[in-house]
Amino acid sequence: MRSNSRLSSLRKEIERTTHEIFSLIDKRLSLVRKVSEEKEREGISVINRDVERHLQNNVIEMCSGRNLDARFALRILNQLIQESVQVQLERNPVNSPPSVAEIFSKARRMNNAGKHILHLEVGEPDFAPPNQARRKLMKALSRGDVGYTESQGILLLRRKIADVFNQRYSRQISADEVIVTAGGRLALFLAVSSVVQAGDEVIILEPSYPAYSRFVTEVGGRPVSLSTELEDFWEPEISELEQQINPTTKAIILNSPSNPTGKVLDESVFRRIVGLANDHDIFVLSDEVYSRFTQSHYTSILEHPKCSYVCVQSFSKTYGMTGFRLGFAISNTKTINMMAKLQGLLLTSVPEFVQYSGLGALDSKDEVKHNVGVIESRSKAMNGLLKELPVSFYPPDGGFYFFPQFQNKELDSVDFAEHLLEEKGVCIVPGTIYGRRYSSFFRIALCQEKQVLIEAVRRIGEMLE
Numbered sequence: 001m002r003s004n005s006r007l008s009s010l011r012k013e014i015e016r017t018t019h020e021i022f023s024l025i026d027k028r029l030s031l032v033r034k035v036s037e038e039k040e041r042e043g044i045s046v047i048n049r050d051v052e053r054h055l056q057n058n059v060i061e062m063c064s065g066r067n068l069d070a071r072f073a074l075r076i077l078n079q080l081i082q083e084s085v086q087v088q089l090e091r092n093p094v095n096s097p098p099s100v101a102e103i104f105s106k107a108r109r110m111n112n113a114g115k116h117i118l119h120l121e122v123g124e125p126d127f128a129p130p131n132q133a134r135r136k137l138m139k140a141l142s143r144g145d146v147g148y149t150e151s152q153g154i155l156l157l158r159r160k161i162a163d164v165f166n167q168r169y170s171r172q173i174s175a176d177e178v179i180v181t182a183g184g185r186l187a188l189f190l191a192v193s194s195v196v197q198a199g200d201e202v203i204i205l206e207p208s209y210p211a212y213s214r215f216v217t218e219v220g221g222r223p224v225s226l227s228t229e230l231e232d233f234w235e236p237e238i239s240e241l242e243q244q245i246n247p248t249t250k251a252i253i254l255n256s257p258s259n260p261t262g263k264v265l266d267e268s269v270f271r272r273i274v275g276l277a278n279d280h281d282i283f284v285l286s287d288e289v290y291s292r293f294t295q296s297h298y299t300s301i302l303e304h305p306k307c308s309y310v311c312v313q314s315f316s317k318t319y320g321m322t323g324f325r326l327g328f329a330i331s332n333t334k335t336i337n338m339m340a341k342l343q344g345l346l347l348t349s350v351p352e353f354v355q356y357s358g359l360g361a362l363d364s365k366d367e368v369k370h371n372v373g374v375i376e377s378r379s380k381a382m383n384g385l386l387k388e389l390p391v392s393f394y395p396p397d398g399g400f401y402f403f404p405q406f407q408n409k410e411l412d413s414v415d416f417a418e419h420l421l422e423e424k425g426v427c428i429v430p431g432t433i434y435g436r437r438y439s440s441f442f443r444i445a446l447c448q449e450k451q452v453l454i455e456a457v458r459r460i461g462e463m464l465e
């Protein structure tokens with residue numbers, strides 16, 4: 001009886017403490033709203049890493065004198081910070097990432113109304129899927145291989161993927177270290193969900209594929225962007241990267257060749273990043289979906305087997321198989337199992353016959369050579385065309401995008417994209433969707449015939465006059 005009364009008094013105290021915590025959170029959020037008003041008045045941006053870092057250091061210091069684990073405390077702080085950012089963005093949507101969905105749907109509406117639009121926005125190559133991929137798919141269909149499979153993917157395809165990469169990188173990856181996913185996009189989400197917990201930070205090199213930060217916030221993590229600049233040839237500053245690392249840093253996302261810049265990270269840069277990841281026990285999520293489209297040496301995370309990594313690949317770009325929704329990832333078995341469980345929960349498995357098409361695609365060397373050649377030739381042409389325009393750009397080392405900057409840096413990329421679409425019938429992607437600071441950039445994809453690219457660049461030139 002006595003121990004029960006002690007238990008209930010402890011519970012009462014916990015209840016009181018919980019109340020205190022939440023009234024303090026309430027107070028904190030009211031202060032955040034006031035900060036937001038001030039920032040709005042002064043035109044100051046919502047995120048300030050220095051202020052965040054100062055708070056984080058305070059919390060680390062506080063923990064050292066108490067029985068509190070610093071990583072746990074920082075993860076809670078990061079969730080408070082993330083909520084504060086959200087509150088400020090809702091108050092002041094000008095700071096939110098712009099929605100380009102409206103531009104793209106306008107382009108579709110214009111198309112449907114019979115207007116001929118030149119589409120330089122979508123990164124969907126115009127290659128036909130390899131014959132072998134289609135044949136394998138059709139055969140699977142006629143055999144009746146139309147069921148669910150194991151969530152991780154059929155063994156035959158996982159073995160084949162392991163063989164291909166073992167040969168390419170002299171590795172001994174097993175089929176257990178491979179997962180077949182519904183596209184590279186899902187592989188990325190599964191990887192983020194498996195590696196990142198609420199309150200963890202993930203470093204993302206900007207400009208970046210927008211899905212990365214969305215995935216991180218979706219699982220309650222905090223994206224920390226490390227911006228790179230055209231003037232530095234999109235090279236990340238490793239000392240800045242190191243400064244961003246704290247005990248909650250769980251992962252860094254690399255994308256080489258990059259969407260949108262076409263930057264391929266040098267072997268030495270890659271090695272230094274992997275070194276930091278090893279020193280601080282950080283996962284490297286390496287998105288290599290454009291790896292076959294490189295004009296310079298490209299380094300894969302698979303050449304650095306000693307670090308914790310997830311390597312993401314896709315059939316979409318290399319083989320022109322976007323609509324098949326087929327991708328895969330390579331990692332340690334623990335992470336792959338977690339990813340497989342989540343994929344199982346979300347969609348049971350990738351359709352069985354689609355997985356068979358992957359077997360055919362991996363044998364299609366001639367088609368890959370052809371596709372790579374097509375993009376290389378368009379890239380050369382685009383290089384020449386853009387040189388004639390009042391833009392600055394980094395000639396891409398790989399991938400299939402150009403990311404030019406207007407010389408008139410006052411021009412906003414969203415306005416430019418809207419005017420270009422309405423007045424010239426050309427659709428491009430505004431730079432801001434790859435990071436706020438890239439509002440004077442735009443992305444064009446090399447996924448159309450050369451003639452289309454030539455005409456589109458001519459019209460872009462007219463707009464920039």
Ligand SMILES: Cc1ncc(COP(=O)(O)O)c(C=O)c1O
Pocket residue numbers: 123182183184185186209255258259287289313314315316317322326327
């Ligand atoms: C950088 C990057 N990663 C991943 C993907 C996902 O491709 P998919 O889901 O078609 O494999 C894309 C698609 O555009 C991309 O640009």
